[in-house]
Amino acid sequence: GEDVEQSLFLSVREGDSSVINCTYTDSSSTYLYWYKQEPGAGLQLLTYIFSNMDMKQDQRLTVLLNKKDKHLSLRIADTQTGDSAIYFCAESYPHYGGSQGNLIFGKGTKLSVKP
Amino acid sequence: EPEVTQTPSHQVTQMGQEVILRCVPISNHLYFYWYRQILGQKVEFLVSFYNNEISEKSEIFDDQFSVERPDGSNFTLKIRSTKLEDSAMYFCASMDRTLYEQYFGPGTRLTVT
Numbered sequence: 001g002e003d004v005e006q007s008l009f010l011s012v013r014e015g016d017s018s019v020i021n022c023t024y025t026d027s028s029s030t031y032l033y034w035y036k037q038e039p040g041a042g043l044q045l046l047t048y049i050f051s052n053m054d055m056k057q058d059q060r061l062t063v064l065l066n067k068k069d070k071h072l073s074l075r076i077a078d079t080q081t082g083d084s085a086i087y088f089c090a091e092s093y094p095h096y097g098g099s100q101g102n103l104i105f106g107k108g109t110k111l112s113v114k115p
Numbered sequence: 116e117p118e119v120t121q122t123p124s125h126q127v128t129q130m131g132q133e134v135i136l137r138c139v140p141i142s143n144h145l146y147f148y149w150y151r152q153i154l155g156q157k158v159e160f161l162v163s164f165y166n167n168e169i170s171e172k173s174e175i176f177d178d179q180f181s182v183e184r185p186d187g188s189n190f191t192l193k194i195r196s197t198k199l200e201d202s203a204m205y206f207c208a209s210m211d212r213t214l215y216e217q218y219f220g221p222g223t224r225l226t227v228t
Binding site for chain 2 (some may be wrong): 005015032033035041042043044045048050089092101103104105106107108
């Protein structure tokens with residue numbers, strides 16, 4: 001079945017770059033997402049990439065997709081203490097056969113940023 | 116900026132009781148979802164809803180669960196007879212016509228005692 005895997009923890013120093021990695025199993029995924037969850041809060045959509053792209057940049061965020069290896073990464077440049085949160089990778093599927101875009105999530109990577 | 120809202124933020128209930136979790140999706144969105152996150156575990160898909168009917172549901176979404184869109188703005192999840200293992204954070208989400216930006220509400224923490 002479908003599965004999304006992430007490492008559970010990442011610790012970086014303020015000002016450094018953070019790279020959060022994710023692997024997924026289903027090559028028919030159409031969109032891949034990154035969500036951020038701060039303590040006690042909901043899931044904030046950070047960015048997403050369509051499966052026919054290999055890179056997307058949005059200000060400090062860079063998403064890289066290696067479709068052959070089914071590997072997705074999120075790079076946060078100049079990481080700040082406010083970036084401390086749990087980051088979830090998620091995939092979704094083509095909208096046919098009744099599927100309407102439900103997301104399959106990884107367990108989340110807890111990013112700790114030390115001053 | 117439009118956002119998905121959920122009420123209540125925290126619900127405590129006794130085992131066997133019925134609960135209704137409420138969500139107000141973003142107003143021009145057409146696709147609605149419920150997910151849950153048991154403490155320390157993955158966010159899991161429960162059900163998707165489109166055009167006033169369930170379009171997909173997971174194996175978690177058994178006969179104890181139901182969803183409804185009673186009017187043009189609310190989207191509810193009902194659990195008929197709660198069990199201890201239903202204790203989790205429940206997230207509502209909605210998505211627009213473009214079918215790729217899914218926005219989540221802040222969640223309702225359900226505690227079953």
